[in-house]
Structures are given as structure tokens and as C-alpha cells.
Amino acid sequence: MQQLAKEVYQAAGQAAKRITPFAYPTRVIYSPYLSKLCKGRVYLKPECLQTTGSFKLRGALNKVLTLQAAGYRKPLITASTGNHAAAVAFASGQANLQTVIYMPETASQVKIKNLQLYPNVEIRLNGQDSLASEMAARQEAEHQELAYISPYNDEAIIAGQATVGLEVLAEVDRPDAVLVPVGGGGLISGIGGVLKHTSPTTQVIGCQPENSAVMYHSVVAGKILDMPSKPTLSDGTAGGLEKNSLTFTYARAFVDDFVLLSETAIRQGIATILQHHRLVIEGAAALSVAALLANPGRYAGQTTVLVLSGNKLSWSLLQEISGELA
CATH class of the missing domain: 3.40.50.1100 (Rossmann fold)
Known part of the structure; x- marks a missing residue:
């Protein structure tokens, strides 16, 4: 320990x-x-x-800025309906990176509209729950060879x-x-x-x-x-x-x-x-x-x-x- x-x-x-x-x-x-x-x-x-x-902003910033320092310039991908999504949206904006955020089709319009306030963010609705949208996001990140921003892992x-x-x-x-x-x-x-x-x-x-x-x-x-x-x-x-x-x-x-x-x-x-x-x-x-x-x-x-x-x-x-x- x-x-x-x-x-x-x-x-x-x-x-x-x-x-x-x-x-x-x-x-x-x-x-x-x-x-x-x-x-x-x-x-x-x-x-x-x-x-x-x-607090989610702290982790998102550290991850995104670390990627930027290593020369990463491609879009980011994540999946979230809440605090993590907002954190990644803000952090990627500071690094001048585009971000694709996967959300379930059941996500509230309020949350979707709040994230759409960030000009560098694209929202993609996929699946009926958070697990389905996360799986879709991970698959797309792997297929396109893009960085997936995990909320904790x-x-x-x-x-x-x-x-x-x-x-x-x-x-x-x-x-x-x-x-x-x-x-x-x-x-x-x-x-x-x-x-x-x-x-x-x-x-x-x-x-x-x-x-x-x-x-x-x-x-x-x-x-x-x-x-x-x-x-x-x-x-x-x-x-x-x-x-x-x-x-x-x-x-x-x-x-x-x-x-x-x-x-x-x-x-x-x-x-x-x-x-x-x-x-x-x-x-x-x-x-x-x-x-x-x-x-x-x-x-x-x-x-x-x-x-x-x-x-x-x-x-x-x-x-x-x-x-x-x-």
C-alpha cells in the first residue's frame, strides 16, 4: 500500500x-x-x-492536458450524462480539441442543451441506457483510433x-x-x-x-x-x-x-x-x-x-x- x-x-x-x-x-x-x-x-x-x-473537472483536465502535451491533436471521445461530460467538454475546449460525447437516447433535453453550449462538442445519442452509450463510445474510439476519456478508470x-x-x-x-x-x-x-x-x-x-x-x-x-x-x-x-x-x-x-x-x-x-x-x-x-x-x-x-x-x-x-x- x-x-x-x-x-x-x-x-x-x-x-x-x-x-x-x-x-x-x-x-x-x-x-x-x-x-x-x-x-x-x-x-x-x-x-x-x-x-x-x-470535482470531475480535475481529472478531465489532467487527462486531456497530458494528451495534449504528448502531441495528441485528434478528437476525444467519452460517454456521460452528467458531471464527467461537462468536465471533458470544458477541458477539451482549453486544449483546443474537439470532443464527441455519447449519451443514451433517454438523456434529458436539459443536459443535452447544456453540453451543446460548448462549441467544440458533438453529441451523439445511442442506446437506451448509459452502459449502451458507453459501449458505443468505446467501440467508436477503438475503430477510429481516438482517445477515450474514462470517468474513473x-x-x-x-x-x-x-x-x-x-x-x-x-x-x-x-x-x-x-x-x-x-x-x-x-x-x-x-x-x-x-x-x-x-x-x-x-x-x-x-x-x-x-x-x-x-x-x-x-x-x-x-x-x-x-x-x-x-x-x-x-x-x-x-x-x-x-x-x-x-x-x-x-x-x-x-x-x-x-x-x-x-x-x-x-x-x-x-x-x-x-x-x-x-x-x-x-x-x-x-x-x-x-x-x-x-x-x-x-x-x-x-x-x-x-x-x-x-x-x-x-x-x-x-x-x-x-x-x-x-
Whole structure:
């Protein structure tokens, strides 16, 4: 584990230099309410304030700029309906590269129109779900010999996400615990590697929805599982893992514990941050908050950091929760 953590840490340092001109360094925010609740010190890492609205920009920038530095000039291909798509669109624009984004035919018109705002992006609708569109994108990338930008299963992507960990440690000295939303695992792989190299006593805690906890169940089983996911407010973390995913190995090495959250708990997490910090966060970002709310006594007397991964909350849910708080 120590060697792997060192490699992630070193790659994160290189990524930070590469992406700094484009990615906003999100300063931690002290939370008086959550600190009082758990009788400790709680800080928020608001990646919901990042350019494009999520941490995904960091990995996308690092991957795209690495390709550009190596002389790559052809179009890029990716598949996503959310934060990763926006991140790749922005990053490729900075590198003056064209990007083809595959999305399922069922993708919302709002998401499609948002991506069409980027002049360097071409949208291709394929299949009835995200898996089908991803397979089509990969096939096209291989056929045309173009670079496919994975949302998590790539060392350069992980190194970019790891810069979140560098920034946390620059402001919070040796936190006792860092709670991180987990989907494909790119974010927790990067943060976990940085923390285990620099602050090995820090607990790295992965947070997943009960309705889609593929990484957790895979780590417990000791192998990547192919299992269905139920609908969840944390749609940004929903879904399975690629075969032979790097992040599975990283998660087994760096993650100390997992917490699984109900849909009610996730909703409460969104409402808590909206009420006490006036920040809009998506369901995936609320996982870390929900984990602390579910067991505040666990963090008593400790310094805890909650990673708020993104802000893509639907207008309807935002209005609904706002109305309940009014």
C-alpha cells in the first residue's frame, strides 16, 4: 500500500501544476452546525463550487492536458450524462480539441442543451441506457483510433482527483477522518492515496447509497461484482465498475471503512447543507454529509472533512426541499 500511495501522491503533485490555471482551488468551509452536532470540528470541501460544478473537472483536465502535451491533436471521445461530460467538454475546449460525447437516447433535453453550449462538442445519442452509450463510445474510439476519456478508470484521471486531497491537507492538518462519496472510485482512490502517504492515521471513509453500493460489495467480496443498482438520489455515483478497474485495487488499499446511506438520509444531507450553508449540492455530494448525520458520535472530538462532490441537483428537487425548509 505504501508504494501505491506514494505513486498517487507524486502523480497528484504533477497534476496540480498542470491543472492549476484552469481548476479552482476550493477552500474548505468550517461548519458550525455540524461541528456542534458531533462535538468536534467539521469542515466542508466544496467541490460543488468548482468550475463546471464538480470535482470531475480535475481529472478531465489532467487527462486531456497530458494528451495534449504528448502531441495528441485528434478528437476525444467519452460517454456521460452528467458531471464527467461537462468536465471533458470544458477541458477539451482549453486544449483546443474537439470532443464527441455519447449519451443514451433517454438523456434529458436539459443536459443535452447544456453540453451543446460548448462549441467544440458533438453529441451523439445511442442506446437506451448509459452502459449502451458507453459501449458505443468505446467501440467508436477503438475503430477510429481516438482517445477515450474514462470517468474513473485511468491513472491520469485518478491523479487529477487526488489534487482534492492535496488541497485538504494544505488547510487542515492531519484530519482524523475524511468522508468521500464513492461511485466508480476515482475520487476516493486519489484522495485516499494522498492521505495514506502524507497522513496515514487519517481514516478514509467511503460513502455510498444503499441502492447502488457496487464498490462496497465488491471490496467485501474481494472481486468486482456485476450487480444491479436501484434508483437513487445519488445518481452521480450510481452504476457498476469496469472489469479490471484500477479503482477497485486502490479502494481495497486506501479505504478504511464504508458507510451505506438510505434515500431518506441522502435527502436530509442535501437539506442540511442548503439550510445551514446556503449551498446547493447534488445527491452524490450529500453522501458524506448523510454519513456524519447518521452517526455524529463517531466523530466526537475529531477533525472531520466532508467532501461535497458536485452541485447538479434537479430544479424540481431543489424547489421541493426549499419548500420544506421555508
